[in-house]
Amino acid sequence: MFNLSAKMAILYSRIGFLLFVFLLSFSFSVFVSLSFSPADEYLINCGSNVDSTVDNRRFVGDASASNANFFSSEGSIAIQSENLVPNVPQIYRTARIFARRAKYEFNVHDKGTYMVRLHFNRIISSKIDLNDALFHVTVNGHVLLRNFNGDDCDSSSKIGSSVIREFLIWVDVGEILIRLVPSEDSKLAFVNAIEVISAPKDLIADVATSVSNDGTVKLNGLVKQAMEVVYRINVGGRKVTPFNDTLWRTWLPDDEFLKTGEGSSEKTYFSGRIKYRPGGASREVCPDNVYNTARVGRRSKGLVDMSWDFQVSMGYKYLIRMHFCDIASKSLGRLYFNVYINGNLAYQDFDISYSTDYVLASPYYIDFVVDSNNSTSGSLITVGVGLSNKTSVDEHGVDAILNGVEIMKMNNSMGSLDGYVSTETILSSCPNRRNLSIFIAMMAFMCIFMSFYIVAQRKKVKDEYGWTKLSMDVLEDDPKSVNQFVARKP
Numbered sequence: 234m235f236n237l238s239a240k241m242a243i244l245y246s247r248i249g250f251l252l253f254v255f256l257l258s259f260s261f262s263v264f265v266s267l268s269f270s271p272a273d274e275y276l277i278n279c280g281s282n283v284d285s286t287v288d289n290r291r292f293v294g295d296a297s298a299s300n301a302n303f304f305s306s307e308g309s310i311a312i313q314s315e316n317l318v319p320n321v322p323q324i325y326r327t328a329r330i331f332a333r334r335a336k337y338e339f340n341v342h343d344k345g346t347y348m349v350r351l352h353f354n355r356i357i358s359s360k361i362d363l364n365d366a367l368f369h370v371t372v373n374g375h376v377l378l379r380n381f382n383g384d385d386c387d388s389s390s391k392i393g394s395s396v397i398r399e400f401l402i403w404v405d406v407g408e409i410l411i412r413l414v415p416s417e418d419s420k421l422a423f424v425n426a427i428e429v430i431s432a433p434k435d436l437i438a439d440v441a442t443s444v445s446n447d448g449t450v451k452l453n454g455l456v457k458q459a460m461e462v463v464y465r466i467n468v469g470g471r472k473v474t475p476f477n478d479t480l481w482r483t484w485l486p487d488d489e490f491l492k493t494g495e496g497s498s499e500k501t502y503f504s505g506r507i508k509y510r511p512g513g514a515s516r517e518v519c520p521d522n523v524y525n526t527a528r529v530g531r532r533s534k535g536l537v538d539m540s541w542d543f544q545v546s547m548g549y550k551y552l553i554r555m556h557f558c559d560i561a562s563k564s565l566g567r568l569y570f571n572v573y574i575n576g577n578l579a580y581q582d583f584d585i586s587y588s589t590d591y592v593l594a595s596p597y598y599i600d601f602v603v604d605s606n607n608s609t610s611g612s613l614i615t616v617g618v619g620l621s622n623k624t625s626v627d628e629h630g631v632d633a634i635l636n637g638v639e640i641m642k643m644n645n646s647m648g649s650l651d652g653y654v655s656t657e658t659i660l661s662s663c664p665n666r667r668n669l670s671i672f673i674a675m676m677a678f679m680c681i682f683m684s685f686y687i688v689a690q691r692k693k694v695k696d697e698y699g700w701t702k703l704s705m706d707v708l709e710d711d712p713k714s715v716n717q718f719v720a721r722k723p
């Protein structure tokens with residue numbers, strides 16, 4: 234009996250130890266997974282032979298011998314800014330310039346969504362005038378930019394004079410092929426830095442709610458669309474820079490987009506811990522820095538409805554991701570509100586406590602899709618939150634909240650994100666090629682013409698020579714005539 238219990242004790246302690254080891258490794262893996270490490274990550278410092286570190290991230294120079302295999306183009310040149318503005322990250326001080334069609338090629342391991350960020354800064358150089366920049370950019374069958382000049386008056390993520398354009402691309406095959414194509418023969422293409430990063434699996438969900446004047450319907454197949462991130466907004470908060478974001482994104486404050494309730498709308502800040510849960514948003518989907526600030530509407534302050542306006546292009550569908558995290562309510566089950574897209578009811582009586590499994594300060598997001606062609610508001614997307622019929626009896630509670638908004642443009646039926654044009658059209662109208670073929674045709678014509686001319690000339694020369702020779706031969710016999718002939722020559 235004693236023996237048995239001793240054995241049991243040993244067994245239990247072993248189980249305990251194993252459990253301890255298991256929990257330790259589990260918590261370690263949880264700790265490690267706090268920081269996202271992508272399967273594939275390429276950070277390229279274009280036109281530079283040195284690596285450069287920006288926000289603890291190493292951008293490798295594409296001009297160093299070991300990295301030159303990333304790009305291929307004849308006659309590309311690397312330029313360096315001569316205008317040394319302070320506080321400009323090193324990646325914006327160099328650029329690679331292409332007078333012809335060029336490509337950057339990256340091998341990727343997984344099938345899935347990739348983030349592609351292109352950085353542009355029209356640097357000043359005596360070698361080349363970037364006012365001549367006008368080009369197209371394609372990636373794996375999608376047109377990303379058309380007749381782009383490297384500048385952007387209304388870019389949402391400008392750092393000084395630099396422009397960052399961010400795309401989400403689904404990749405089936407093992408490579409990402411970025412092509413830069415000058416728009417005309419006399420124009421140039423350029424790029425300062427490139428990021429290609431495999432996105433976390435949960436970044437883009439396949440299903441969303443499509444909202445129109447006719448109501449809402451479920452929409453599938455989002456994962457495989459190419460998208461461009463056009464707005465990324467931290468509502469009620471400060472700018473979040475790549476340094477403070479889990480996926481090195483930039484989130485801008487919402488002030489300039491807020492339409493109603495401006496001034497009187499209440500910003501709120503939360504200093505506690507954001508409780509990420511399975512089934513809700515993950516830290517990679519949206520960081521703490523966005524969820525821990527919000528704008529709230531309260532009946533007690535006479536303001537519940539809030540809305541934000543975003544300028545977009547006509548002719549595209551947009552994915553609108555709204556981020557919610559109840560950092561303002563004192564208790565659960567009290568916050569209900571309606572969500573509006575372009576004035577249409579997109580979500581009635583949204584119960585944030587229910588959606589977050591009854592955990593306060595737990596993040597949740599909802600994806601909506603609108604078609605800018607079927608919308609009465611035209612090139613404006615309006616997102617809003619407002620009073621619900623089910624609102625709580627608590628007169629002093631929170632009646633609406635919004636923490637963040639992202640707006641992504643989806644590719645059109647041509648697979649393009651910039652105009653009704655396909656990559657085939659762009660690549661086949663490549664000016665170098667067309668002009669080259671005209672040039673080749675002209676050369677061929679010239680050759681034929683020249684050869685005819687030469688043959689004709691030769692024949693003529695031969696005839697003349699033959700005749701002269703003949704006459705000389707004849708005349709040779711008579712030295713006097715030769716002298717006459719020579720004398721007559723000058």
Ligand SMILES: *[C@@H]1O[C@H](CO)[C@@H](O)[C@H](O)[C@H]1NC(C)=O
Nearest residue numbers: 288472473474475476477522
């Ligand atoms: C990162 O966030 C912290 C706290 O939110 C802030 O103090 C700091 O300035 C931020 N850093 C950058 C580079 O944005």
Ligand SMILES: *[C@@H]1O[C@H](CO)[C@@H](O)[C@H](O)[C@H]1NC(C)=O
Nearest residue numbers: 571578581582620621622623
């Ligand atoms: C409020 O409730 C009424 C009926 O219960 C319904 O007809 C109306 O659409 C609701 N309005 C909103 C904004 O939820």
Ligand SMILES: *[C@@H]1O[C@H](CO)[C@@H](O)[C@H](O)[C@H]1NC(C)=O
Nearest residue numbers: 458459643644645646647648
């Ligand atoms: C996006 O492009 C793909 C082809 O690459 C196409 O199948 C899809 O229908 C396009 N999306 C839209 C919304 O037209």
